[in-house]
Amino acid sequence: MAGKKIEVLLVEDDPGDVDLMTEALRGRRRFVVNLHVVRDGAQALQYLHKEGSYADAPRPDLILLDLNLPKKNGREVLLDIKGDKALKCIPVVVLTTSDSEEDIVQAYQGGANCYITKPVELSRFIRLLRSLEDFWFALVKLPPRNGT
Numbered sequence: 001m002a003g004k005k006i007e008v009l010l011v012e013d014d015p016g017d018v019d020l021m022t023e024a025l026r027g028r029r030r031f032v033v034n035l036h037v038v039r040d041g042a043q044a045l046q047y048l049h050k051e052g053s054y055a056d057a058p059r060p061d062l063i064l065l066d067l068n069l070p071k072k073n074g075r076e077v078l079l080d081i082k083g084d085k086a087l088k089c090i091p092v093v094v095l096t097t098s099d100s101e102e103d104i105v106q107a108y109q110g111g112a113n114c115y116i117t118k119p120v121e122l123s124r125f126i127r128l129l130r131s132l133e134d135f136w137f138a139l140v141k142l143p144p145r146n147g148t
Helices: 015-025 041-048 074-082 101-109 122-139
Strands: 004-011 031-038 062-065 092-096 114-117
Touching: 004 015, 004 041, 015 031, 015 122, 031 041, 031 122, 041 074, 062 074, 062 122, 074 092, 074 101, 092 122, 101 114
Parallel strands: 004 031, 004 062, 062 092, 092 114
Antiparallel strands: none
């Protein structure tokens, strides 16, 4: 029996973190996670606005956003998402290496739904991702993809 289908946009420029997240979300039975990856803030906004090669991109149910990105940083991307009437209801989880109090405050002021500092240890990182999946996909009621 196939699980519930979830569309996730991962905005992450570190290939190692992308690989870890892909592996941690693979093979789960309760959910089928379609992970879409973009490597910088400009690509994230192109994806969300369905521009260029992202014209057929599905609307994400959840966005995992790093703060330290090339071209357009995660803080700017977050403000753009939450300032856009069509996108602001998509939950954004800031998943970053920064534990700076200033970054945390700015993220929540910018509309982040959650702020998590990435653990350094592999086993803790995988547990974190599976906990995120269990929380956001099993417990939380997500808005419909059509944005209404």
